[in-house]
Amino acid sequence: ELKVEQNPLFLSMQEGKNYTIYCNYSTTSDRLYWYRQDPGKSLESLFVLLSNGAVKQEGRLMASLDTKARLSTLHITAAVHDLSATYFCAVDGGKIIFGKGTRLHILP
Amino acid sequence: GAVVSQHPSRVICKSGTSVKIECRSLDFQATTMFWYRQFPKKSLMLMATSNEGSKATYEQGVEKDKFLINHASLTLSTLTVTSAHPEDSSFYICSARDPITQGAFFGQGTRLTVV
Numbered sequence: 065e066l067k068v069e070q071n072p073l074f075l076s077m078q079e080g081k082n083y084t085i086y087c088n089y090s091t092t093s094d095r096l097y098w099y100r101q102d103p104g105k106s107l108e109s110l111f112v113l114l115s116n117g118a119v120k121q122e123g124r125l126m127a128s129l130d131t132k133a134r135l136s137t138l139h140i141t142a143a144v145h146d147l148s149a150t151y152f153c154a155v156d157g158g159k160i161i162f163g164k165g166t167r168l169h170i171l172p
Numbered sequence: 173g174a175v176v177s178q179h180p181s182r183v184i185c186k187s188g189t190s191v192k193i194e195c196r197s198l199d200f201q202a203t204t205m206f207w208y209r210q211f212p213k214k215s216l217m218l219m220a221t222s223n224e225g226s227k228a229t230y231e232q233g234v235e236k237d238k239f240l241i242n243h244a245s246l247t248l249s250t251l252t253v254t255s256a257h258p259e260d261s262s263f264y265i266c267s268a269r270d271p272i273t274q275g276a277f278f279g280q281g282t283r284l285t286v287v
Contacts, residue, residue, distance in 0.1 A: 097276055106265055106281040114274055160276050162216045
């Protein structure tokens with residue numbers, strides 16, 4: 065059974081700092097997604113990672129996938145307050161299973 | 173990105189009534205759609221996988237007779253909450269996988285309140 069572990073679950077950081085969110089999963093998959101969710105809203109697709117070694121960047125966010133290690137990372141560079149949200153990774157092993165989410169709070 | 177439209181966005185119903193939620197992929201054909209439930213400040217819990225033209229596959233612990241899923245076309249899946257009770261109140265979100273990009277895109281979500 066596919067399990068997805070995400071950490072940290074909570075993160076409070078200062079603007080301008082860098083940080084990384086980790087997503088580990090238990091069974092083989094080469095499709096992984098990252099989403100952002102603002103309070104009371106649905107999910108916004110950030111990245112679709114489809115192969116080992118995939119790296120995608122959008123603004124201050126960069127995501128990577130290592131299928132051999134079953135690990136994906138979401139790296140935040142020089143955080144700004146607008147990035148405060150909950151971030152989810154989700155692994156596609158036929159059905160799409162979510163991690164518990166990382167609630168990110170960036171202090172101005 | 174691809175667009176998935178979910179309707180209604182918010183619904184209040186009385187206990188014992190049924191509510192239907194629609195999920196449409198607007199610019200791609202989705203052979204597979206997923207239905208999730210999300211409790212406040214929690215992650216998304218997969219309820220069922222909906223395959224066009226066949227019966228949905230329900231996750232363990234999800235009552236198939238209570239949460240009826242129909243995927244009659246490549247662009248539409250529906251979730252009907254039957255005989256709703258207050259404990260069914262939740263945020264329900266659908267997702268559709270774009271077969272071209274392989275991305276999974278989400279509807280706006282439906283906030284169901286059963287009174």
